[in-house]
Structure formats: structure tokens, C-alpha cells
Amino acid sequence: MPARRLLLCFAAVALSLVATLHHPASGQAREVNLYNGRHYDTDEAIYQEFTRRTGIRVNLIQGDADQLIERIRAEGANSPADVLITVDAGRLYRAQQQGICQRVDSPLLTSRIPEHLRDPQGHWFGFTKRLRVIAYARARVSRSQLSTYEDLVNPRWKGKLLVRSSSHVYNQSLVGALIAWHGEAFVARWARGVVANFARPPQGGDLDQLRALAAGEGDVALVNHYYYLRLLNSPNPADRAVAQQVGLFFPNQGPEERGVHVNLSGACVVATSRNRQAAVAFLEFLSSDFAQEVFAKGNFEFPAVRGVANPMAAIAPATLREDTLNAATYAANGGRALQLMVAAGWR
Numbered sequence: 139m140p141a142r143r144l145l146l147c148f149a150a151v152a153l154s155l156v157a158t159l160h161h162p163a164s165g166q167a168r169e170v171n172l173y174n175g176r177h178y179d180t181d182e183a184i185y186q187e188f189t190r191r192t193g194i195r196v197n198l199i200q201g202d203a204d205q206l207i208e209r210i211r212a213e214g215a216n217s218p219a220d221v222l223i224t225v226d227a228g229r230l231y232r233a234q235q236q237g238i239c240q241r242v243d244s245p246l247l248t249s250r251i252p253e254h255l256r257d258p259q260g261h262w263f264g265f266t267k268r269l270r271v272i273a274y275a276r277a278r279v280s281r282s283q284l285s286t287y288e289d290l291v292n293p294r295w296k297g298k299l300l301v302r303s304s305s306h307v308y309n310q311s312l313v314g315a316l317i318a319w320h321g322e323a324f325v326a327r328w329a330r331g332v333v334a335n336f337a338r339p340p341q342g343g344d345l346d347q348l349r350a351l352a353a354g355e356g357d358v359a360l361v362n363h364y365y366y367l368r369l370l371n372s373p374n375p376a377d378r379a380v381a382q383q384v385g386l387f388f389p390n391q392g393p394e395e396r397g398v399h400v401n402l403s404g405a406c407v408v409a410t411s412r413n414r415q416a417a418v419a420f421l422e423f424l425s426s427d428f429a430q431e432v433f434a435k436g437n438f439e440f441p442a443v444r445g446v447a448n449p450m451a452a453i454a455p456a457t458l459r460e461d462t463l464n465a466a467t468y469a470a471n472g473g474r475a476l477q478l479m480v481a482a483g484w485r
């Protein structure tokens with residue numbers, strides 16, 4: 139009955155008008171609540187500059203990324219969270235799967251952030267790049283012995299390969315990318331080859347693998363690049379001594395190769411945000427030249443936006459070949475990657 143439908147339609151419009159009137163702050167909020175799983179003091183400069191430019195206050199809720207995601211879920215519709223910031227596309231993907239991230243349609247973000255560093259549907263965006271690379275003991279390994287992730291199963295590295303647990307999202311994302319490139323049967327074999335080359339059962343984080351290299355417990359390690367730079371720039375001489383014994387190798391750089399695995403630090407606007415405009419403005423600000431430099435520098439990462447001065451340029455070859463597989467693709471493979479690693483005996 140068209141008349142009735144018209145009436146219903148009118149009622150819906152009237153209701154939404156009432157809703158707007160009752161929430162005059164929506165759309166013009168002067169604050170934004172950040173649930174932040176990154177903890178680098180330098181990020182503070184970004185929040186201050188955002189407030190200076192927009193007048194929007196930034197309230198920071200710091201925490202462990204997985205706990206923050208769980209907290210937003212538990213808070214449900216009442217969550218004060220407007221923006222979730224975290225590291226690794228795998229975590230943003232998980233947040234998205236739990237309905238925590240809402241779609242953002244921002245021409246600025248889609249033009250600034252390269253396509254492979256954001257969710258194709260706009261649920262989340264990457265703002266820095268972090269490379270998972272091969273670190274090696276300079277005293278025992280020559281660079282000519284290194285080539286690709288695939289070649290880490292070479293028997294040459296038997297008893298010499300160091301890597302953290304398969305339970306960590308960094309490994310799940312990397313192996314998720316290998317699934318995308320080679321398929322599951324290949325990865326099942328590759329994971330068995332990795333386990334066969336273990337120097338020790340996986341333990342500790344990426345920094346611990348670098349320290350183990352320096353201590354002679356292994357010769358090659360899979361780590362995120364910035365851990366090496368943290369040691370190299372540490373005020374502690376013992377850390378710098380570790381870094382001096384370690385080299386970084388960017389794998390899969392050959393002319394036929396896809397490039398080094400690229401992960402990200404990123405953010406999403408929370409589905410239940412009551413300060414949506416401010417939240418989107420904040421994400422857009424993270425893509426500005428100013429924020430890109432500071433955000434990346436805080437943890438020795440690479441800016442996501444092309445053409446921004448790159449404080450990390452010195453550590454990578456100018457011609458660095460980067461895998462442009464979409465982060466959402468490898469992140470979606472993370473669960474399967476974990477199963478295959480565990481099946482291979484990679485704890």
C-alpha cells in the first residue's frame with residue numbers, strides 16, 4: 139500500500155530529525171577518543187598538532203592491542219572509543235571481523251594511502267610500513283647466502299634459524315602472504331622445512347631473536363626491521379653491541395621476485411563512534427606529511443604515503459622492492475597460516 143509506505147517513510151525521516159536534534163554534538167564533536175595499541179612517546183606530537191589545527195581534543199586510552207579490541211567488544215554500543223590504533227594488518231582484520239571497525243569513505247585517505255595498505259572496503263587504513271626481514275649474524279653469514287623467505291628451508295640453515303612463535307600475528311601475516319602467493323600445499327611443506335631448520339624451539343619476541351644471533355645461538359632470524367634499529371639507536375651500549383653483530387637482509391629482491399613482506403601500523407573508526415567526523419578527521423590527519431614523518435619515525439618505520447620524506451631511507455636500498463599484495467589478503471589468511479604452522483610443529 140503506497141500511502142502507508144509513504145507514511146512510514148515520513149515517520150522515519152521525522153525520527154531521524156528528532157535524533158539529530160537530541161544529539162546536537164554529533165557531527166561537530168570537539169573531542170576524539172583514541173584506543174591506542176601503539177606506545178611510542180613521539181606519537182604525542184601528532185595528537186598535539188591535530189588539536190592545534192582542528193581544536194578537537196584527543197583523549198588517549200593506551201593499552202595492549204588485543205585487550206583494547208576485546209574491551210571495545212565488551213563495551214558494545216556504550217564504548218567511548220572513536221578510533222582504534224594498532225599494529226599489524228592481522229589485528230585490524232580481526233577487529234573488522236568482530237564488527238568493531240566501520241567503513242570510511244574518504245577521498246583524501248584513498249588518494250594518500252596506497253591501495254595495498256588499506257582494506258578494500260575502507261574498514262581500516264595503514265599509516266606506516268614495517269618490513270619483516272631476515273637478520274643474520276655478520277660473523278658467520280655472507281649476504282650472498284641469502285635470497286628469499288622460501289629459501290629459509292635450505293638445509294644450509296639446519297639448526298641455525300631463529301624465529302618467534304607461530305602464535306604471534308607477525309608470523310601469521312607473513313605466512314598468510316606466502317599462502318596467497320604459493321598456496322597451502324606449498325606453505326605446509328615450507329613450514330616443515332622451517333621447523334627442520336630451527337636453532338631452538340620458538341621463544342621470546344623479535345628482539346630476543348636478534349640477541350640470540352649475537353649470542354651465537356643461530357645464524358639467521360626472521361624479524362621486523364625496526365627491532366634492529368631500536369638496538370642500533372639504543373642508549374644502552376650492550377644493545378648497540380648486539381646490533382653491530384647483526385646485518386639486515388631484505389629478501390625477495392630479485393628482478394623476478396615480488397619483494398619484501400610489508401606490514402603496517404593502522405587505524406579504524408570504531409563502529410559505535412559518537413564522534414565520527416572527528417574520528418575521520420583524525421585518520422585523515424594521520425595521512426598528512428607532518429603526521430606521516432612523526433608516526434613513522436617514532437618506531438623507525440616507513441611512512442605509508444608516497445613522497446613523504448622517509449627517515450628510514452638510509453637502511454633500505456633506494457630500489458627496495460616491496461610486496462604490494464593487499465594487506466587484507468594476507469591478514470585474512472592468518473588463521474589458516476597458524477593452522478599450517480602448528481601442524482608443521484612450529485609452536
Ligand SMILES: [Fe+2]
Pocket residue numbers: 362
Ligand atoms: Fe613489534
